[in-house]
Structures are given as structure tokens and as C-alpha cells.
Amino acid sequence: MNEQQQQHQQHTTTATSTATSTATRQNSAVTVLGLGPMGQAMTRALLAAGHPVTVWNRTASRADGVVADGAALAATPGEAVEASDLVLLSLTDYPAMYDVLDGATASLAGRTLVNLSSDTPDRTREAAAWAAGHGAAFLTGGVMVPAPMVGTEAGFVYYSGPAEVLESHRAPLALLGTLKHLGEDPGLAQMMYQAQLAVFLTTLSALMHATAMLGTAGMKAAETLPELLSFTDSISAILRANEETPGAALDAGEHPGALSTVTMMGATSDHIVETSASIGLDLALPLAVQAHYRRAIENGHGGDNWTRIIDSIRKAG
Numbered sequence: 001m002n003e004q005q006q007q008h009q010q011h012t013t014t015a016t017s018t019a020t021s022t023a024t025r026q027n028s029a030v031t032v033l034g035l036g037p038m039g040q041a042m043t044r045a046l047l048a049a050g051h052p053v054t055v056w057n058r059t060a061s062r063a064d065g066v067v068a069d070g071a072a073l074a075a076t077p078g079e080a081v082e083a084s085d086l087v088l089l090s091l092t093d094y095p096a097m098y099d100v101l102d103g104a105t106a107s108l109a110g111r112t113l114v115n116l117s118s119d120t121p122d123r124t125r126e127a128a129a130w131a132a133g134h135g136a137a138f139l140t141g142g143v144m145v146p147a148p149m150v151g152t153e154a155g156f157v158y159y160s161g162p163a164e165v166l167e168s169h170r171a172p173l174a175l176l177g178t179l180k181h182l183g184e185d186p187g188l189a190q191m192m193y194q195a196q197l198a199v200f201l202t203t204l205s206a207l208m209h210a211t212a213m214l215g216t217a218g219m220k221a222a223e224t225l226p227e228l229l230s231f232t233d234s235i236s237a238i239l240r241a242n243e244e245t246p247g248a249a250l251d252a253g254e255h256p257g258a259l260s261t262v263t264m265m266g267a268t269s270d271h272i273v274e275t276s277a278s279i280g281l282d283l284a285l286p287l288a289v290q291a292h293y294r295r296a297i298e299n300g301h302g303g304d305n306w307t308r309i310i311d312s313i314r315k316a317g
Contacts, residue, residue, distance in 0.1 A: 037147035039090035045151030054083035078104035109135030121187030142193025160188035266293030
């Protein structure tokens, strides 16, 4: 065999090895612990892409649907963990992870745990240290879409933890939604998850408050809710139309008063409280909003931009 033939054979062998390695990663086994709606959606997205998936759930009957779709049901969490190098957890919270894996810690070494459950940033950091103590790599994940959107183009997931660990499992994890890595700190993904949900849950409460308000005037939710939702969709455009791009100004500690001052927005919050009180609605939400503006005014910032309310939010009490 001449030198040219040897080089060609070496290139062919290398290319074949790389292709085999890529195919292995793309079709690698995955374990899913927890089969609520989110865990079931993840399992189906992985199965659809050709990944062998082993599942476990405390109530075994919840696995019936995904087993019918091709998943393998493990009898115990330990058996499920041992089936795959990549283990996804979709549980109620982080304490549930310890409950589920308490009898399987001997099987964790060399595996990657990706906890996609909701909890606090501090608990995710504690969990990462716990996993490391058992020889496992750990990623925190925050799935920012409901179960029906998992695996669709609209799906996206925040991750934090070692970048190289995320990259080594990119192929299966990308099937759940677009990957957004925030950094090495295990708490970052959970912090972003909670921040996004703070906006989401507050908006939902505001929508229900507004719907109740309009209902007292005889207006039906079927008519008013679309109008309210349309307004929430336009908030970003309203800020841009007012030439307000508060992110950079907030970072710089600047709150230039222009179209939307603390005093003006505070007066609006007063009117919302008064209207809500006059028609007998719960005042918890409007009073909380009003308090932000009143504190800013009391601190002498009435002429500043509405973003000044962040001061009292940052320094509660």
C-alpha cells in the first residue's frame, strides 16, 4: 500500500469513526425520571428522534402512554439511572430529586443529571454539589414553555453549569427546545426561570384582576380578555415607541424623567386602587404596585422615569 493509499484509508477510517460517534450521540439512550405532562412531552420528543428512552415514575400507570410509544419502563429509579448516561429529572421540586435518587446514588458516578424541575437558585447549587459528591455531572435547566410546546420551534430551555457537559449532550437536549446557556453557576438557569415566571404569574394575576374589574360593569370575559391580551402583546412596542430602552439606563443607574414619570404612573396606580376598592375587588395586587410608586415619591424621585421603582424592590423594607 503506497503513502497516498494509506492517507486515504486513514482519512476514511477517521471519517467513519467521526460519523459513528456523531450517530451514537444523536441516538444515545436517555432516562427520564418524572412523568407529569412535561416529562411525558420530553420523552415523546426524544423517542420521535430515535433515542432509546427509559422512564420511571412513582405512579407507574402514568408511564402507560409513553411506553406504548416505545419507552422502556424501569422498575426502580436505580434501574432507570443505570440504563443511560444522560438522566433528565422532571419533578415537583429539588427535594423530590433526593427522595427519588436516595437508593440509586451508587449508580450516579460518571453520569450526567439534568434537573429540569422548579426550585430556588440556592437549592440548585446545593444539588450540583450533591451530584458532584456522587461523581455525577450536573446541569440546571429551566423549560420556558408549557408541555405542548416542548420539542417545537417555539420551545426554549435555559441551562447553567459546565459548558462542556452541555455540549457533550447537545443533540438530545436540543430536541426539547432551543438551548440557551447562561453560564457556569448552577443557579443561573433557575434564577432566569424564576424571573421569567415572576413576569408571567404577575401578568396572569393582572389579567384576572382586570377581567374581574370589567365584569362588574357587565362586560363578559369572552369579549374583554382578547382586548386585554392584545394590550399585553403591545407593551414592548409601546416602550420602543416612547424611545424608552430602560435596560442600559438601569445598568448605568440612570432614570431620566420623560414621558412616564414616577409621579404620573403613581397617580395611575392610585386610580386603579380607588376603582378596585369602589367595586369590591381584592386589593392585594393594586396595593403592591401602588406601594412601589409611593416609596419612590417619598424618596424624592417623583420626576424620575418609572424605572426608579427598582430601588425599593432591590432594597425591600
